[in-house]
Amino acid sequence: MKVLVLDDVELNNVLMAEALKGVPECTPVAFTSPDKALAYLTESAAEVGVAMVDFEMPRMNGIEFIRAARKLDGFAHVPVVMVTSSDQRSLRREALEAGATDFVGKPFDPVEIRARVGNLLALNQARVSEADRAAWLSREVAAAVAVIEARERELVERLVRAIEHRDTDTGEHVWRVAQYAKLMAEELGCEPDWCRQLGLASTMHDIGKIAVPDSILLKQGPLTPEERVLISRHAERGYEILKESSSDLIRLAADIAVSHHERWDGGGYPNGLARTDIPLAGRIVAVADVFDALTSDRPYKKAWPVRTARQYLVENAGTQFDPACVDAFLASWPKVLRIAAHEAPPRAA
Template identity: 60%
Template sequence: MLALVLDDAEMNNLVMAASLRPLAGCVPQAFTVPAEALGFAQAHASEIGVVITDYEMPGMNGIEFIRAVRRVPGLAHVPTVMVTSHDQRSLRREALEAGATDFLTKPADAVEIRARVTNLLALSEAHRAQRDHAAQLAREVAAAVALVEEREREIVSTLMRAAEHRDSDTGDHIARVSAYVGLIAEAMGLSAADVRQISLAATMHDVGKIAVPDAILLKPGALTPEERRVMEQHADRGQRILGGSASPVMRLAADIAGSHHERWDGAGYPYGLKGEAIPLSGRIVAVADVFDALTTQRPYKQAWSPERARAHLAENAGSHFDPRVVDAFLSRWSQIQTFLHLGLDGHRIATAA
C-alpha cells in the first residue's frame, strides 16, 4: 500500500520515508506541496493505505489537508496521521473533528512511526476487505434479485400466453398497456425498480377474462346488460386468481386486476372505490387501458384518433380518472405519439376516426 507523506520541509519527508521503507508492502510517496499531494491522492485513492501530514504548512495546514482528503472518493475512511510539535488539546480536537485518526509528536523516532503506521495499515486493510466483502454480497444479492425477477417474468409470460389462446388481441394490448404504464410511472416520479415492477404487473390486468365465456368475450356486437355484468366480474376474478401470493409483483398485479376499472368518482366496478382509496397502480393502469382501448380497433368499434382519445382523458380527469395520472400521461405525449406511430414491431397502431 502507498503511504502518502506531506511536509513542506524536504528533510522531514526524507526522515519519514526512511522510517517507513522497512515496513513490508509499504511504499512512501512524499510531497512538499499540499495541492500536489491532493492531486496524487485523487489519482491513486484505491492504492493509498495511510496519509501522514504535517500541521504547519504554507497555503494549507494539516487540518485543512485532512478535510480535503476526506472529500476524495475512496479516502473517506483511510487512516490519517497528523504530525505536529504542538500539544494543544484544542488543536487535537479540531484535527479529530476534521477526520484525523492518530497523531505523531515531533520529533518522532523511527520505531514509534513504524509501530503506529503498521497498526494503521492493518486497519486500512481490514476496512478494504470489509468493503470488498460488502460489494461482493451486494453483487450476489443483485444477481439473486435478477434471477427472481426473471422467474417472475417467465411465470407472467406463461400466464399471458394462456390468455392469448382466448383472445388473439390480448398479447398486443397488454404489451401496449405495459408500455404506457411505464411512461406514466416514470412521469409520476416512481423509482426505476418500481417502474419495472408496475409495468410487469400491468400485463396481468385482464387475467380474470380467462373466466369469461367465449360467447361474451369474443362477441362482435354490444353486450346485453346481463352479459355486461358477467364481463365485469373479470376484475374481481383476476384479483382472486393473483391474490395470496408471496411475490410482490403478483400482489401488485392482484391490486391492478381488481382496481383498474374503478373510477375516481366512485362509479366504477367491482367495489365502487373512490379517489385515493383506489390503489395508485390501478389508477395508472386505468388511464393506460382506456387510452389503448380507444385507439385500437375492436370487433364492436373503430379506432379513435390519438388526439380524440387524449381529449377524452382530459375531459374525464377528475371523474373517471385520477387527474394527476392523466397529467403524467399527457406530459409524455411526444413519446406516446412516437409509440403510436411505430407501434409494436414497427407497425402503426391507431388510425384516425
C-alpha cells in the same frame, strides 16, 4: 501498501522513512510540498494505506492539507497521522474535525512510529477487504435478483399467452397498455423501478378473462345486462388468481386486476372504491386500458379516432378517471401517438 510522508523539511522525511523500514510491506512516498502530495493523491489515493502529515508547513499547514485531501476520491477513510510538536488541545481538536486519525509528537520515537503505522495499515487493509467483500456481495445479490426478475417476466409472459389463446387482440392490447402506463407513471414522478414494475404488472390486468366464456368474450355486438355482469367478474377473478403471492410484481398485478375498473367518482366495480382509495396503479391502468380499448377494433365496435378518445378522457377526468392521471397521459401525447400507431413488437420464440 504505500505510506505518504509529508514534511517541508527534507531531513524529517528521511528520518521518517528510516523509521518505517521495519514495517512489513510498507513503502514510504515522501513529499516536501503539500501541492505535490495532493497531486499524487489525486492520481493514487487508492494505493495509500496511511498518511503522515507535518503540521507546521508554509503556505498550507497540516490541517489545511487534511481538509483538502479528505475531499479527494478514495481518500475519505485512509488513516492520517498528524506529526506535531504542539500539544495544544485546540489544535488537536481542530485536526480531528478536519479528519486526522491520530497524532505523533516531535521528535518522534521510531518504535512508536512503527507500531502505530503497522496498526493503522492493518486497520485500513481490513476496511478495504470489507469494502471489497461488500462490493462482491452486492454484485452477487444483483445477479440473483436479475435471475428472479427474468423468471418473473417469463411467468408473466406465459400467463398473458394463456389469455391470448382466448382473444387474439390481447397481445397488442396489453403491450400498448403497458407502454401508456409507464409513460403516465414517469410523468407523475414515480420511482423508475416502480414504473418498470407497473409496465410489466399491467400486462396481467385482464388475466381474469380466462374464466369468461368465449360466447361472451368474442361476442359480435352489444352485451346483455346479464352478460355484462358475467364479464365484470373478471376483475375479482384476476385478483383471486394473483393475490397472496410472495412476489411484489404479482401482488402489484393483483391490485391492478381488481381495481382498473373502479371509477374516481366511486361508480365503478367490483368494490365501488373512489378517489385515492383506488390504488395508484389501478388509476393509471384505467386510463391506459380505456384509451386503448376505444382506439382499437373490438368484436362489438370499430376503433375510435385517437383525438375522439382523447376528448373522452378529458370529459371524464374527475368522474371516471383520476384527473392527475389524465393530465399525465396528455402531457406525454406525442409519445402516446407513436405507441398507438404501432403494434406490439415481435415476441422472442
